[in-house]
Amino acid sequence: MIINRKGTINPAHPHARDIIDEEMEVPILAHWVHHEEKGDFLLDTGLDAAYSTDPKGRLEGTDVDVFQQNKGENIAKHIEQNGINLKTVFLSHLHADHAAGVRELPKNIPYVIAKGEYGQYHPKIHGDFLEGLEELYEIDFSRATLMPPLGLGVDLLGDGSLWAILTHGHTPYHVSFLVNTLAGPILLAMDAAFIHENLELGIAPSDYTWNVKKAQETLDKIIEFLGEYPQVRVGPGHEI
Structure with a gap:
């Protein structure tokens, strides 16, 4: 994804010095945790395959987030390649770059966020990533x-x-x-x-x-x- 350094590092902070207004390309990450007894878990999901062909992930609207993804970098592909038997997904928050991958993951496992975070979820901006989930578990x-x-x-x-x-x-x-x-x-x-x-x-x-x-x-x-x-x-x- 592309972010701006001048927003990534607050230029109004008293210790900020010469923060350059420039675009930066940074990765979108999902973390796989393997527990020897309890199995496999994801911390965030990254993107689903839709972003490999459409920077908006097939979503419409001027406020929709735009991301870059090469073919085969979507989360379901990583799950398949690594033989991950996914037990639970823990989400840091519900922005698209952290939760879009939910769309292509199994729906018969728990998805967990902090209590109160769902109130910040706006489908018109963040996408339809939670569709198909019967329940969103809360910490x-x-x-x-x-x-x-x-x-x-x-x-x-x-x-x-x-x-x-x-x-x-x-x-x-x-x-x-x-x-x-x-x-x-x-x-x-x-x-x-x-x-x-x-x-x-x-x-x-x-x-x-x-x-x-x-x-x-x-x-x-x-x-x-x-x-x-x-x-x-x-x-x-x-x-x-």
Whole structure:
């Protein structure tokens, strides 16, 4: 996808210096988590095959998001190629670049978001990605564990291997994920940080963002957490 650096790194932040107004091409990511006992899970879905032939994914309207995708890069193809037996999909939020792939995935498994996030879903803008789902499961953060300095976290699989962290800002109920892998812990910030430069400069995005102040507060917490736990690797939402 194409984003603008001047919106990706908030130029109004007091520490911003010479943020260039330029377009950047960044990847759209979905994360596959394999649990030795509980099976395969997705954290976000990326795009479905429609985007390989149509940048709007067969959606109409001037507000529809536009993306680039080569043939065979859609999520269902990756599922097939890797022999993934998908058990559950956890979604960070419902923007098209994170949820469009739902259209071509099985509908007989749970799809999970933070409670309240569905209220931000606008089919005319974000697409018909949830059609066919009988139920959208919700994470209730009112019963979550406080995980200073990050905030509220929920143990998704019950064994501490995968946590959902409520990270307000990009959307009102955006979620990041902490994965305790065999190679060590990884914090998948999702769109709480678009690219590594957000983390390096300590400056959150301003464009594509529901609340810039809350997005900055969330990024500050993430940076503090990474400072306290340097063994944790971090992955932004649109950079490897």
